[in-house]
Amino acid sequence: MLLALDIGNSNIVIGASSNGEWKYQWRIQTDTDKTADEYAVLFNSLFSEFELTFDRFSRIIISSVVPQLTQIISEVFEEKSDTKALILDGEVDTGLKIKRLNRKSVGADLIADAVGAYALFEDDCIVVDFGTATTVMVVQTPGELIGGSICAGLKVTIDALVGETAQLSQIPLEPPKQVIGGSTMEAMQSGLVLGHLCMIEGLIDRMRKRMGGAAKVIATGGLSEKIAEHTDYFDVIDPMLTLDGLRLIMERQDEK
Template sequence: MLLALDIGNSNIVIGASENGEWKYQWRIQTDDSKTADEYGVLFHSLFNEVGIGYKQLQRIIISSVVPQLTQTIEEVFKKRVHIDPLILANDVNTGITVSTESPHSVGADLLADAVGAYELFKGDCIVVDFGTATTVMAVRDPGELIGGSICAGLKVTIDALVGKAAQLSQIPLEPPQNVIGNNTIKAMQSGMVLGHLCMIEGLIDRMNQQFESENPKVVATGGLSEKVGPYTDYFDVIDPMLTLDGLRLIMDRQ
């Protein structure tokens, strides 16, 4: 059984796969104050609920943008499974080329996204990841990550506004029926949710101009992709498992 973990700033997404199929998925809150033993107990509880034991894990791959937590999670599996997890980095054979000015600064999650997106479309594509940050990354045929945009995530943006404005409160993460909001909540939804989607649409339009092919395919992933993705027609696919799929594909190459 393959275990893939995507450690993000807000959440850790975990998937257990057999024969190329995801059998189980979990999403837990990122907490870098927890020790390896505490995470070991937490993982044991999650696995035990679905009848998985540590000994069933044969391969483990980790993508992380939280360096201080990477070693902690790695220690869990070294201690309990006696397996050295593969830590995704730029020196790992991913099957794609990173053609940015600083390839070693590209986040592991973005590498996994690019691998998953290119496998999905087999051609020019754009992957939008709705996480703590919203990233819009461009992948060119024949599997070349050429760069992209990194923006403040939707929830981060809303939290920042609410935190600085005494008379504004949290809002449902969905757009209003009309762009002209006729109360404070609807006006915030218009500005925050619709505004965020408009930003993404604008970035996609501008990126399209840099591709030789017309209208590259676009996939949305990340924790909020299923919630806000349906409110735009720019996405050809909405796949919250894309990052884990990329990790699985990378592990299969080793």
């Protein structure tokens, strides 16, 4: 069984796959203060709910944008499962070309997203990942990640604004009934949620124009399904895209 982990700044998304199908999925909060022993206990608790043990995982792949956790978590699995995890970075053979970017600076999650998206469309495509940061990345035929945009994520922006606004303790993560907000709360929802979406739509328009065609767009990340309800710009919404990319990358290693 394959275990894939995507370690993000806010959450760690975990999936267990067998025969190309995701059998089990988990999402936990990223905590850089946890020790290896604490993570071992946490993972054991998650797995035991489905009568799984560490030694069920013969292949493990990790993408991480949190360096201080990469080694800790990989060592947990190496010790408990006796399987060395593949740590995804720009040097791993993914089948995806990265010529115009600094391989060492490209986020592993963005690489996995790009691999998953290009495998799906097999053509020019744009990947929008709604995470701690909102990223809009471009993959061109014949499978090259050429770059994109990285923006402050929606939750980060809301938290920053609420922190400076004493009268508002929480802003619902949804647009108001109309774009012209009739109250301070609705006006902030309009500016934050609809404004964020307008930014993404504008970037997609500009990227498509730059690419000279109507590239397909796929949305992923924790907020993708909620945001997708309010736009018709996304051809596909797939919260599992990053893990799918990791699975495809691992399968490529197995074929060598």
